[in-house]
Amino acid sequence: MAHLVYIDETGSVGKGANKQKLLTLAAVLVHENNVQLLADKFRQIARTHLGQVPADFELHGYEIWNGNGHWSSLPPAGLIAVYEDAISVINDLDIGVSHASIHKERLRTRYGGDMNGNAYLLALQFLLEKIDSGYVGNKILIADEQKEHQLRAVKMVAELQDWGWGEVPGxxxxxxxxxxxxxxxxxxxxxxxxxxxxxxxxxQRNQWDSHPAARAAIGRVTDVVSQHTRTWREPWPA
Structure with a gap:
């Protein structure tokens, strides 16, 4: 039996990226028997909170939390409910979590800017090494599209499989x-x-929320994540 390892990142590109000190890659490990169940549960969230499953439906953290797109008609309490319902599938399906972060300013200082473009690949290497040693069974990697890094990431994974050599010795x-x-x-x-x-x-790490209800909600969400996080890498460089 295998786990499908789904990977996404935040903090490297897009609006407000220069205000985020960390680039973070997060992975969820879904047992092959639960892949379809996960899809079913996400469609049910759409039906519950939107009354239907839109053709372009997608659960996206930024959009839900900020009430954008399909979620624009929901009040703050409703948006929090959507996020918590989505995260609750981690409990329902006993999904494993792992994450690794790169501290972008410390990386720039340590290497004089020469490694700035390698932050994603460094985080990916550290994440995969943690997952490989921290979870039993075979894993298949599935990540969000990364036009800038896809070819290099595929090459790095192959080299880690063959020799244990990535962006840094590993x-x-x-x-x-x-x-x-x-x-x-x-x-x-x-x-x-x-x-x-x-x-x-x-x-949570950037402490973006000032409203008590929002702080409490993000705390509940990250508590669920923490309970299922078996292995992680502290932000690097230290």
Whole structure:
């Protein structure tokens, strides 16, 4: 039996990226028997909170938390309910979680800016090494599309499988099988769940919420994540 490892990142590109000190990759490990159940549960969340499953439906952490897109008509309490319902599938399906972060300013200082473009690959290497050693059984990697890094990521994963050599000297991957696969998050509930995890972790670390209800909600969400996080990598460089 294998686990499908869905991976997404936050903190590297897009609006407000320069205000986020960490680039974080989060992974959720879904047992192969639960992949379809995860999709079913996400469709049910749409029916519960939207009354239907829109053709372009996708659970995206930033959009839910900020009430954008399909969620624009919901009040703050409703948005929190959507997020908590989505994260609750981690409990329902006993989904494992792992994450690794790169401290972008410390990386720039340590290497004089020469490694700035490698932050995603460094986080990916550390994440995969943790997952490989921390979870039993074979793993298949599925990540959100990364046009800038896809070819290099596939090459790095192959080298880690063959020799244990990544962006920095590392450990040989023994349970990661096949290549690394990239998909559109729109088509992958697993990648969407990884996005929800990454966004919640980043939001808590940056202390973006000032309203007591929002702080309490993000605390509940990250508590669920923490309970299912067997292995992680502290932000690097230290």
């Amino acid at each position: 450990a040989k991957l023994k349970t990661v099988i096949d290549s690394m696969h990239f998909v559109s998050s729109h088509t992958s509930p697993g990648v969407q769940l990884a996005d929800l995890v990454a966004y919640a972790l980043q939001r």
